[in-house]
Amino acid sequence: MSQIIIANDLRTGEIVYFAQDRSWTDDLARAKRFDSEEDAVAVVESKEIAAFSNTVVGVEAIAVSGSTAADRPVSFRDVIRATGPTVREDLNRVLKRA
Amino acid sequence: MYVYDTFDQTLINQRVNEFRDQVKRRLSGELTEEQFRPLRLMNGLYLQLHAYMLRVAIPYGTLSSEQMRALAHVARTYDRGYGHFTTRQNIQYNWIRLEDAPDLLYDLAAAQMHGIQTSGNCIRNVTADQFAGATAEEVDDPRIYSELIRQWSTLHPEFSFLPRKFKIAVTGAEHDRAAVRFHDIGLIISRGDAGEIGFEVIAGGGMGRTPVVGPTIREFLPKQHLQSYLEAILRVYNRYGRRDNIYKARIKILVRELGAEKFTEEVEAEWAAIDKANVDHEPSEEQRVREMFVPPAFAKVSGGVGKKADQSPEFKNWYRTNVHAHKQPGYGIVTISLKPIGGIPGDASAEQMDLVADLAERYSFGEVRVTHEQNLVLPHIAETDLFALWEALASADLATPNAGLITDIIACPGLDYCSLANARSIPVSQRISERFRDLQRQHDIGDLKVKISGCINACGHHHAGHIGILGVDRKGQEFYQITLGGSGAEDAAIGQIIGPGFSYDDIVDAVETIVQVYIELRQEGETFLSFYRRVGGEPFKERLYARV
Numbered sequence: 219m220s221q222i223i224i225a226n227d228l229r230t231g232e233i234v235y236f237a238q239d240r241s242w243t244d245d246l247a248r249a250k251r252f253d254s255e256e257d258a259v260a261v262v263e264s265k266e267i268a269a270f271s272n273t274v275v276g277v278e279a280i281a282v283s284g285s286t287a288a289d290r291p292v293s294f295r296d297v298i299r300a301t302g303p304t305v306r307e308d309l310n311r312v313l314k315r316a
Numbered sequence: 317m318y319v320y321d322t323f324d325q326t327l328i329n330q331r332v333n334e335f336r337d338q339v340k341r342r343l344s345g346e347l348t349e350e351q352f353r354p355l356r357l358m359n360g361l362y363l364q365l366h367a368y369m370l371r372v373a374i375p376y377g378t379l380s381s382e383q384m385r386a387l388a389h390v391a392r393t394y395d396r397g398y399g400h401f402t403t404r405q406n407i408q409y410n411w412i413r414l415e416d417a418p419d420l421l422y423d424l425a426a427a428q429m430h431g432i433q434t435s436g437n438c439i440r441n442v443t444a445d446q447f448a449g450a451t452a453e454e455v456d457d458p459r460i461y462s463e464l465i466r467q468w469s470t471l472h473p474e475f476s477f478l479p480r481k482f483k484i485a486v487t488g489a490e491h492d493r494a495a496v497r498f499h500d501i502g503l504i505i506s507r508g509d510a511g512e513i514g515f516e517v518i519a520g521g522g523m524g525r526t527p528v529v530g531p532t533i534r535e536f537l538p539k540q541h542l543q544s545y546l547e548a549i550l551r552v553y554n555r556y557g558r559r560d561n562i563y564k565a566r567i568k569i570l571v572r573e574l575g576a577e578k579f580t581e582e583v584e585a586e587w588a589a590i591d592k593a594n595v596d597h598e599p600s601e602e603q604r605v606r607e608m609f610v611p612p613a614f615a616k617v618s619g620g621v622g623k624k625a626d627q628s629p630e631f632k633n634w635y636r637t638n639v640h641a642h643k644q645p646g647y648g649i650v651t652i653s654l655k656p657i658g659g660i661p662g663d664a665s666a667e668q669m670d671l672v673a674d675l676a677e678r679y680s681f682g683e684v685r686v687t688h689e690q691n692l693v694l695p696h697i698a699e700t701d702l703f704a705l706w707e708a709l710a711s712a713d714l715a716t717p718n719a720g721l722i723t724d725i726i727a728c729p730g731l732d733y734c735s736l737a738n739a740r741s742i743p744v745s746q747r748i749s750e751r752f753r754d755l756q757r758q759h760d761i762g763d764l765k766v767k768i769s770g771c772i773n774a775c776g777h778h779h780a781g782h783i784g785i786l787g788v789d790r791k792g793q794e795f796y797q798i799t800l801g802g803s804g805a806e807d808a809a810i811g812q813i814i815g816p817g818f819s820y821d822d823i824v825d826a827v828e829t830i831v832q833v834y835i836e837l838r839q840e841g842e843t844f845l846s847f848y849r850r851v852g853g854e855p856f857k858e859r860l861y862a863r864v
Contacts, residue, residue, distance in 0.1 A: 229343065230413045231367035272345040276363060293792060295731060299365050303732035305660055305742045309396065309411075 360431020
């Protein structure tokens with residue numbers, strides 16, 4: 219199953235994703251997609267990610283489904299992380315971006 | 317209200333400066349996350365699903381109006397305009413930026429508040445009866461002893477790295493509103509044979525993965541020995557409590573494994589060896605604290621709520637559930653429900669907090685309380701002011717007339733916010749609240765406490781719910797297990813699992829079925845809890861799991 223890498227921004231705590239340009243983005247659609255969990259975990263544990271230890275915290279790989287442009291985390295927990303609390307539409311990240 | 321002395325204020329000011337430096341070093345890379353994490357947690361700053369979460373201690377649930385305004389200020393300035401009052405009488409902010417945390421804590425310190433000991437394996441914020449100092453039931457004011465415990469336990473060097481977290485609750489009333497038997501230590505203020513004041517001491521209670529109704533380990537402890545006896549309990553726990561298994565590290569496991577009798581023997585032996593004069597508080601210190609909790613200057617009021625109030629059915633509904641008897645004739649204790657129908661239990665906006673602060677100042681001698689049931693209390697309201705107060709509360713959606721009814725639901729933040737949760741709690745509570753929104757029906761159902769946790773850690777106190785709901789993850793799907801017959805009050809009991817769980821879609825219907833069984837089969841005047849204790853789980857099981 220496809221994977222992306224998620225983390226919290228160190229300074230703000232906000233959810234960010236490892237991007238295709240190898241920076242960090244708060245836009246799920248720009249997240250770099252990995253073909254397998256092994257590939258994603260290898261990057262999570264790599265020196266490249268370690269170099270961001272003063273930029274992000276809580277780095278982990280999560281499973282996603284859908285096309286690159288419409289990636290959606292597989293687990294409900296990760297969907298909530300990506301979108302925001304289900305009980306506060308005003309704080310929904312996806313709606314805010316739209 | 318307790319007011320910080322120079323020592324208290326200096327301590328938290330220094331702590332803010334220390335944390336400011338720690339944050340600066342983390343952001344510069346001088347500290348790794350591994351090094352920094354315990355430091356931020358010691359100041360109540362967690363990393364949750366969406367952002368940093370700050371938990372602010374509200375000692376024994378007591379706030380001044382100035383402090384409530386400071387909480388509103390934090391919500392407005394550093395968060396997204398709201399805060400969440402918790403089942404430990406604290407408040408949590410869900411959207412804090414690490415880089416803002418030092419300034420935030422500086423502002424809190426100016427209002428004599430902080431997040432110290434709201435995390436970690438230490439003695440956490442002490443909790444107490446929210447009606448303290450206002451109810452006629454109480455033997456003595458639990459805030460006095462809670463404050464002495466707060467001072468004793470703050471940064472106590474011997475108890476800063478316990479096997480696990482440690483929670484103490486105090487009540488002075490016969491009716492237990494502080495759930496003392498579900499705490500690591502529970503204290504019930506009582507009188508000895510000669511009328512002297514002391515405590516019944518309970519140890520080893522708790523919720524979580526292994527719920528236990530704590531046993532009494534001492535029938536009567538003279539009040540002057542409060543600290544030394546607590547110290548003896550903590551020492552025994554610190555020495556024998558397990559550190560090899562996080563799930564067996566709470567004191568309840570130790571008490572259960574040793575047996576209450578043996579545990580008590582150990583505590584008594586330790587207590588006998590303690591230099592009490594060196595540990596117990598001076599009578600003068602108790603007196604100093606007591607003087608800060610003297611009753612306010614109540615006016616001689618004629619009583620009665622007035623003609624306008626008498627003619628308002630809405631006011632009368634609110635009065636019926638949200639106003640409780642006060643020890644002072646002509647006064648009432650007001651519960652401000654943070655459970656609007658379909659709302660998020662415990663959440664309050666900055667504007668609502670400001671309004672409550674204003675109303676506390678105008679009508680309640682500047683005092684506010686936070687309840688473990690996630691409501692607020694204005695403890696001293698003249699009956700003649702009740703109608704004006706109600707109108708003001710109603711204008712801000714703070715006058716829901718449901719205290720103690722089925723829609724007055726406790727719910728932890730659950731999977732909507734919490735990184736430990738397996739399932740959502742809040743939307744389940746919202747749907748139950750909507751289902752039972754009809755007030756006449758709520759009154760017909762009567763006293764019924766629904767408590768919802770999103771994981772086995774039980775922050776939503778589901779074990780103590782008359783109807784308890786525990787969210788679990790079953791193959792990636794949210795499922796909800798129901799327990800019946802729990803109680804956090806003086807008749808403390810652990811709810812019993814009724815059977816297989818229900819899906820997110822089905823859980824509200826299941827609650828409806830349970831209520832319906834009760835309504836159909838109850839005897840005249842029988843509460844839900846009494847009914848359950850009389851008939852057991854079978855009638856509920858039959859209906860819930862009936863196959864058509």
